[in-house]
Amino acid sequence: MKAKPVEPVDGIGQKLVPAAFTLVLAILSVIPLGIPGYAQVTPNFVLMSIYYWTIYRPDHLPYLVVFLVGLLVDLLTFGPPGVTPFALLILRATVLSQRRFFVGKNFPILWWGFAIVTAAVTLLMWSVGALYSGRLLDPRSFVFQAVLTAACYPVLSWAFSRVQRVMTR
Amino acid sequence: MAPLKSAAQRFAYSALVLLSVAIMVIGRADGSLIEHIRTKTNDVLAPVLEAVTQPVAAATDVVAHVRSLTELYRENERLKTENAALMQWQQVARRLDNENSGLRTLMNYQPEGSIWFITGRVIGTSGGAFSRNLLINRGTLDSIAKGQAVAAGSGLIGRVTEVGDRAARVLMITDLNSRIPVQIDGNHDRAILAGDNTDRPQLAYVGAHTKINLGDRIVTSGDGGVFPPGMPVGTVASIDGGNIRIEPFADLSRVEYLRVVDFGLAGVLPPDAVPQPKAPKRPKGDAGKGEAGPTP
Numbered sequence: 103m104k105a106k107p108v109e110p111v112d113g114i115g116q117k118l119v120p121a122a123f124t125l126v127l128a129i130l131s132v133i134p135l136g137i138p139g140y141a142q143v144t145p146n147f148v149l150m151s152i153y154y155w156t157i158y159r160p161d162h163l164p165y166l167v168v169f170l171v172g173l174l175v176d177l178l179t180f181g182p183p184g185v186t187p188f189a190l191l192i193l194r195a196t197v198l199s200q201r202r203f204f205v206g207k208n209f210p211i212l213w214w215g216f217a218i219v220t221a222a223v224t225l226l227m228w229s230v231g232a233l234y235s236g237r238l239l240d241p242r243s244f245v246f247q248a249v250l251t252a253a254c255y256p257v258l259s260w261a262f263s264r265v266q267r268v269m270t271r
Numbered sequence: 272m273a274p275l276k277s278a279a280q281r282f283a284y285s286a287l288v289l290l291s292v293a294i295m296v297i298g299r300a301d302g303s304l305i306e307h308i309r310t311k312t313n314d315v316l317a318p319v320l321e322a323v324t325q326p327v328a329a330a331t332d333v334v335a336h337v338r339s340l341t342e343l344y345r346e347n348e349r350l351k352t353e354n355a356a357l358m359q360w361q362q363v364a365r366r367l368d369n370e371n372s373g374l375r376t377l378m379n380y381q382p383e384g385s386i387w388f389i390t391g392r393v394i395g396t397s398g399g400a401f402s403r404n405l406l407i408n409r410g411t412l413d414s415i416a417k418g419q420a421v422a423a424g425s426g427l428i429g430r431v432t433e434v435g436d437r438a439a440r441v442l443m444i445t446d447l448n449s450r451i452p453v454q455i456d457g458n459h460d461r462a463i464l465a466g467d468n469t470d471r472p473q474l475a476y477v478g479a480h481t482k483i484n485l486g487d488r489i490v491t492s493g494d495g496g497v498f499p500p501g502m503p504v505g506t507v508a509s510i511d512g513g514n515i516r517i518e519p520f521a522d523l524s525r526v527e528y529l530r531v532v533d534f535g536l537a538g539v540l541p542p543d544a545v546p547q548p549k550a551p552k553r554p555k556g557d558a559g560k561g562e563a564g565p566t567p
Contacts, residue, residue, distance in 0.1 A: 129316070132398040132406070133323055136331035138524040139470075141396035142403070165280065169287040173294070177312040180440060181401035183305045184294030191288050231401055234295060235447060240468050243400035 116269045120155035120163040123262070124171050127151050132178050143246040145254040148175060149223060152190055153216050153255075154262045156197045157204045168194050182234040189226050193219060212259070217252040224248040306433055313395075313406060314435035320394040321408050328392070328527060388530040389413055394438070403446040403468055404429075405526060410437045415531055420491075420498050423529040426520025427451070427491065427504045431531060439531075443523055444504065445472050452495050453504055455481065456488035464489065464504060464517060470524065471508055474515035483507055489517055499534045 127147035134141065148171060155163040172187030197204070197219065204215055228244045298305045339346065391413075395406030409415045411434050421428045421441045429449060433440035442449055449466035453474070460481040466472045477483065487507045493500030508518035 129319065129323070132395040133320070133327055134393050134396045134405075134527070135327060136525055136527065138522070141398060141524070142400055142468075144396070144398045146399075165283045165287050169291065172291070174312070175398075177309045178316065178395065178406075179398045179401065180309070180404045181397075181399060182295065183298035183309075184291045184296075185401075188288065188291035188295065191284065191291060195284055227401075230295075234299060237447065239400070239447070243468065247400050 117162050119265060119269055120151070120159055121167045121171075123265070124148055124151040124155070124163065124167065125174070128171050128175050128178070131175070142243040143250050145251040146220070146223075146247065147254075147258065148172075148186075148190070149193070149220060149251060150216070150255050150258040151262070152194055153197055153219055154259055156194050157201055157212070158262075158266060160194075160198055160201065163194075165191060165194065182231055185227055185230045185234060188230065189223050192226065193223050196222075209256070209259070213252075213255060216255045216259075220248050220252045220255075224251075309440075310433050310435040310438075313433075313438040313440070314410070317394065317406075317408060317410075317435070317438035320406065320438075321392075324392070324394045331527070388532045389415065390528055390530055391415075391439075392528055393526050400468070402448075403443040403466065403523070404432075405441045405443065405529075407439050407441060407529065407531070408437065409531060410435045410439050412436050414533070415439045416533070418497055420502060420532045420534070421529050422502065422532055423521045423526050425503060427498070427502050428519075428521050428523060428526060428529055430497065441529070444519060445470060445523055451498070451504070452492045453489050454492035454500075455483060456490045458482070459492075461492050461494065462489075471516040471518055472505075474507070474517055477513075477515065483510060483515060485510060 127150075131144050131147050152163065152168055152171075168190050169187045172190040173183070175181070175186045176183045200215075204212060224244050224247065228239060228241060232239050294305075389409060391407035391409040393405050394408045397404050405428075407421075415431060415434050417431055417434055419431045421430060427444060429441045429443040429446070430451075431439050432442040443466070444451055444464060445466045445468065447466055447468045449464075449472070451464040452461065453464045454461050458481075460478055460483075462477045462481070463475045464472050465475045474483070474489070485507055489504045489506065491498040491500060491502040491504060503520050505517040505519040507515060509516040
């Protein structure tokens with residue numbers, strides 16, 4: 103009974119968590135860390151966030167948010183505008199359609215799924231980017247970025263799950 | 272309710288995907304609109320990025336400090352030798368400067384526009400493989416304008432391509448879209464330094480009879496009037512048939528502070544691409560900042 107007046111606030115707060123996380127990660131991914139060469143192979147944190155929340159709380163991370171965050175990434179990173187929202191929207195739709203398969207599976211399978219998704223998104227972004235600029239882009243940085251992204255997923259996934267546990271308590 | 276919701280979702284999905292494609296097409300056709308939006312976004316986010324990069328920069332500094340402490344003795348020895356050598360060069364420079372000004376008076380030479388620079392901090396990187404660029408915490412409020420050269424340490428980094436009030440975008444010489452007119456120091460043979468998103472930009476349009484050797488210094492040629500002639504860019508690092516690669520002098524993979532240099536050259540960029548700052552061109556004294564100022 104005591105906690106009742108707080109509930110609506112909690113409800114809104116909970117709904118905002120996935121979007122807020124994705125937004126913060128989008129901004130963090132352009133922060134210079136002083137590590138040589140880091141800028142080109144920065145792990146795609148936004149991808150991890152969207153993958154995770156699409157599986158566990160798709161209702162709290164709607165298409166509109168995915169689109170806006172993708173657009174922000176393009177504006178912040180000077181990349182060809184529209185490419186990231188396009189790729190992220192397709193990612194969300196694909197993961198959403200396979201959601202039943204992922205929910206309740208143990209972590210290695212989710213990780214494996216993420217690695218495949220990362221490879222697909224990277225390939226998509228690379229080809230759309232090449233189409234956009236009319237030149238073949240050097241694939242090496244893309245490959246490194248994809249590998250780093252897949253490698254960093256367990257850490258972020260763990261962090262998300264802690265947050266989610268707090269949320270649903 | 273559920274089918275209605277899923278229909279709405281599907282509609283939102285299709286609409287947003289189409290919108291993304293539309294943005295791609297618009298961005299390709301009319302770059303200035305996207306650029307405008309981008310500049311505004313960067314302006315809004317600049318304070319946030321500045322705040323977030325501050326602790327990161329502090330942490331990096333601490334690491335650098337600890338590292339330099341361990342090498343203090345050796346560093347000191349090296350600097351002493353270097354200082355001795357530089358003192359000699361200073362003498363040479365003074366003598367040449369005197370001689371130059373004397374000759375200029377003799378020739379009735381009109382000096383080029385005075386040079387000034389302003390120091391900026393990097394608050395954003397490209398964060399991906401698409402491009403090589405930096406976001407800095409200086410904009411039109413600090414008299415930054417499009418086309419200005421950007422240097423760090425001992426070499427050219429790139430040029431300013433987009434300017435907002437508080438932030439500006441620097442296109443690095445390694446970016447896919449970067450083309451810089453350069454020359455081989457010493458023999459004045461011209462070429463174009465073309466970036467391709469790799470760490471070593473390529474030397475293109477080299478004359479058929481140009482002799483290039485490993486280690487040759489590459490400097491800006493001043494052609495096109497965007498950069499002044501003679502700014503150090505890098506050295507020839509590899510020659511593989513027609514594929515000549517340049518190792519930039521500046522460490523482009525890890526830039527923290529940089530100088531935006533204005534030579535008062537508008538160059539061949541179309542007039543609308545070089546907006547004249549509304550504020551007085553030179554920061555007046557700039558007492559508050561203490562980091563901008565005319566160079567002798």
